[in-house]
Amino acid sequence: MKKEGSKGFSVALTAIIVVLALAAGGFMLFKDTTPPTISVAPDGPYLGREAKITIAVEDPGSGLKSIVVAVVQKGKRTVLADRTFPGGSMQTEETIDLARGEIAEGEFSIEITARDASIYPFGAAGVAVAHKDYVFDATPPRIFVQSHTNNLNQGGSGLMVFTLSEPAVSAGIRVGERFFPAYQQPEGDNLYHCMFTMPWDTPPSAFKPMIEATDKAGNTASRTFSHHANPRQFRKDRINLSDSFFETTIPEFQGLVPNSGTLLDQYLFINRELRKQNRDTLVELGRQTSPTMLWSGPFARLPNAANRARFADARDYYYQGKIVDHQTHMGLDLASLKNAAVPAGNHGTIVFADFLGIYGNVVVIDHGLGLQSIYAHLNSMEVEVGQTVSKDDIVGHTGITGLAGGDHLHYEINISGVPVQPIEWWDDNWIRNNITSKLE
Incomplete structure (x- = not known):
C-alpha cells in the first residue's frame, strides 16, 4: 500500500510540474508584449570588399519564431536569409559576407524582420523591423605619381606629389616601420603633397619607399615609385663624462628621473629613457602641422656660428675610461656668442615652446606638410604656442639648458618627427631642385 501511495504521489507531483510549466509557457506566450x-x-556607412555585416537578434521572453534578412538595392528587394525557429530560440546571429557577390557596389539597405513566439495580442507585439543604410565600395583608390625625379641622400629629405582617384582617409609614404603622412591640397583633383625622408639609419639597399592610400571603405592601395638613393657616411664621436658634469646637469631634471642610484645611473636614465620620451613628443608634434606649405626659400642659419656636433654623429659615451652608452646626435650644434639671439629658420607657426627633457628649453616651428624646425638648449624663449613667425624673427637666445655641455644651439629639422640633414635646407639650389620644382 505504501508503494502504491508513493507512486501516486510521484505521478501527481509530475502532473503538477507539467501543468505549472505549461502555465508558465502559456503565460509567456500570452504576456510577452x-x-x-x-x-x-x-x-558604416562605408563598407569595403573585405567587410562583413553582422546581425544579432534576441528575444529573452517567448523566444524567436522567425527572421528574414533582405537587401534593397536600386529598387530591388532580395532575400538573403529566411530562418524559422520551431524550438523558440532565444537568440541568433546572421553574417553577410560582401565578398560573396550578393550585393553590388553602391548604396544599399539591409532590412531585417524578426518575430517572436508570443500570441498576445495575436502576434502584433512580437514583430520587430530594422533598416540600415550602407555604401559598398570594393574598389581601392588608384595612385597616380606626379613627381618623376626623386633623388635622396641618406638622412635627407624628399617631396612626393601624387593624385588619387578618390579622396583618402589616410595617405602617405611608408619607409619600413615609419609612415610619413600626405596632405590633400586645396587645388587640383585629389592632389596630395607628401614630405618624406630617407632616414639616416636606412642604407640604400634597405630604402624601399611605398605610397599608401586608404579610402573611406577601408580599401588600401600601395605602389612604388622611381627614386635614386645616395649613401652617406656619418662621423663617430666620443663624449667624456665626469662627476662634475653630472653634478651640474642632473639637478635640472628633478622630478623626471629616479632619485635612487648613482649619478651615472641617473644620467643614463636621462640619456636613454628620457631621450626616447622626448623623441616621442617630437613625433607627436610632427602631426600638428599645416596641410599646406608655409615656408619659402632657404632656411636661415644662426649667424656667425661655428659647427660643432654634426647631424647623425654616432656618439660613444665614456665614463672613467669605459664605454657606458651609445646614442646618435640628431641635429647640428651651432656655437656663437653666449646668449646669442636665435632667428626663426623660416615662416611658420609655433607648436611648442617649453622645457623638453634633454633638449632643455625648446621652440618648435611648424612649416607645413610635417616639416618642422627645432631650437634647443635655449636660455630664453621669446615666442608662444600658436604664434605666427616670419623668417629671421627672434624665437629665443642660446643657453645651456637640458643636456648641454656649454652655451650653444642644438638645431634640428624634422619631417613628421623624423630628423633629417639640416644643411640641405640652407641650400637654395637643393631646395629648388628637390622640392619647389615639383610644385610648379
Whole structure:
C-alpha cells in the first residue's frame, strides 16, 4: 500500500510540474508584449570588399519564431536569409559576407524582420523591423605619381606629389616601420603633397619607399615609385663624462628621473629613457602641422656660428675610461656668442615652446606638410604656442639648458618627427631642385 501511495504521489507531483510549466509557457506566450531586439554592425556607412555585416537578434521572453534578412538595392528587394525557429530560440546571429557577390557596389539597405513566439495580442507585439543604410565600395583608390625625379641622400629629405582617384582617409609614404603622412591640397583633383625622408639609419639597399592610400571603405592601395638613393657616411664621436658634469646637469631634471642610484645611473636614465620620451613628443608634434606649405626659400642659419656636433654623429659615451652608452646626435650644434639671439629658420607657426627633457628649453616651428624646425638648449624663449613667425624673427637666445655641455644651439629639422640633414635646407639650389620644382 505504501508503494502504491508513493507512486501516486510521484505521478501527481509530475502532473503538477507539467501543468505549472505549461502555465508558465502559456503565460509567456500570452504576456510577452516586448518585440525582439535587433542590432546591426558595423555602423558604416562605408563598407569595403573585405567587410562583413553582422546581425544579432534576441528575444529573452517567448523566444524567436522567425527572421528574414533582405537587401534593397536600386529598387530591388532580395532575400538573403529566411530562418524559422520551431524550438523558440532565444537568440541568433546572421553574417553577410560582401565578398560573396550578393550585393553590388553602391548604396544599399539591409532590412531585417524578426518575430517572436508570443500570441498576445495575436502576434502584433512580437514583430520587430530594422533598416540600415550602407555604401559598398570594393574598389581601392588608384595612385597616380606626379613627381618623376626623386633623388635622396641618406638622412635627407624628399617631396612626393601624387593624385588619387578618390579622396583618402589616410595617405602617405611608408619607409619600413615609419609612415610619413600626405596632405590633400586645396587645388587640383585629389592632389596630395607628401614630405618624406630617407632616414639616416636606412642604407640604400634597405630604402624601399611605398605610397599608401586608404579610402573611406577601408580599401588600401600601395605602389612604388622611381627614386635614386645616395649613401652617406656619418662621423663617430666620443663624449667624456665626469662627476662634475653630472653634478651640474642632473639637478635640472628633478622630478623626471629616479632619485635612487648613482649619478651615472641617473644620467643614463636621462640619456636613454628620457631621450626616447622626448623623441616621442617630437613625433607627436610632427602631426600638428599645416596641410599646406608655409615656408619659402632657404632656411636661415644662426649667424656667425661655428659647427660643432654634426647631424647623425654616432656618439660613444665614456665614463672613467669605459664605454657606458651609445646614442646618435640628431641635429647640428651651432656655437656663437653666449646668449646669442636665435632667428626663426623660416615662416611658420609655433607648436611648442617649453622645457623638453634633454633638449632643455625648446621652440618648435611648424612649416607645413610635417616639416618642422627645432631650437634647443635655449636660455630664453621669446615666442608662444600658436604664434605666427616670419623668417629671421627672434624665437629665443642660446643657453645651456637640458643636456648641454656649454652655451650653444642644438638645431634640428624634422619631417613628421623624423630628423633629417639640416644643411640641405640652407641650400637654395637643393631646395629648388628637390622640392619647389615639383610644385610648379
